[in-house]
Amino acid sequence: MVVTSFPLGEVVQNQDATGRIVKWALKLMGLGISYAPQTAIKCQVLADFMAEWTETQMPPAVVDKDYWTMYFDGSLMKKGASMGLVFVSPLGVRMKYMIRIHFPASKNVAEYEALINGLCMAIELGIRWLDIRDDSQLVIDQVMKESSCHNTKIVVYC
Template sequence: MVVDQEYWTMYFDGSLMKKGASIGLVFVSPLEVCMRYMVRLHFPSSNNVAEYEALINGLRIAIELGIRRLDIRGNSQLIVNQVMKESSYHNAKMATYCQEVRWLEDRFDNLELNHIPRRLNKAAGALAKAAFDRELVPMGVFASDQHKPSVHYKGPERADDGPSDLAPGADQPTAPSYLEVMELEEEPAIETDPLDDWKTLYLDYLLRDTPPMDKKEAQRLARRTKSFVLVEGELYK
């Protein structure tokens, strides 16, 4: 049952700490009612995996709630860029996570994914960091434990799944014994090859009314172009 035809807002954040990985989610309804979730991840993880788990868990919760229009906001530029096809994947594991997000996208009428500064995502970040605290779960927060990854990935389980956009000096964890040390590098550069330029898909659709051949990809593009506008041939969000 659809609970509302207006946009809900979802804030997501994943965190890797000494005690383990966890995620925080905050949903805000059109009537400004907040719903908060925290999930403890009990499997080998990394900061990027935790961010993807937060996004996927949030999408699944939204589907269960009957939400059909969702404005998603997170402070992981890397994950947002990968999902929006503005950045390439570092390895197959990240590609598998991104594909799961794309599959869940099709369950919504309208869905937007936007990057926001960390300072505007404090509520979700605080929930993620508090998940492993020994204190009681705060009133009104739904807490749970997840013992398996959200995706089935066939490959070596290791913590290094690519560059992370974790701020230098912020929550740099000492990795548990079952994880390799996560190396923090700069984010991968956005593809510059015109054939792979993500803007080309939008421009072809808006200027030449040329959608992708794949039906699902065409539907996804039609939803996303609503967030863009053309000004003198330049694409703006």
């Protein structure tokens, strides 16, 4: 299947085509190729990508038999926000979670919601030692008290 935003299928399958297009159409005709229009990428796809490729994108965690690692990320959408959480056990087992926020939120609010929900889940899972990773340096600095917070909505999270 060829996914494209161009009318490639119409051009190749056009019987009025001439020249090189006809040669290509004859060669491709027997291969069973179908053409589909390109659609919009949903935020869920981006969150799934983040969960699937976290291991290759993030620096490796310190290997310790007692520590779990939690990766979190918030995502802003038109109708609310979502967050992705990945827990990696000391034995390397990965648990992936997606949570949808059903209220208007900024990117930073989504990041904080992801962190707080991740910590609650870690408590429910009985995790005692947790290494937490995120791609938002602002959130990390505010949580570690290395940066001040001036937004009244974010102060509550800090």
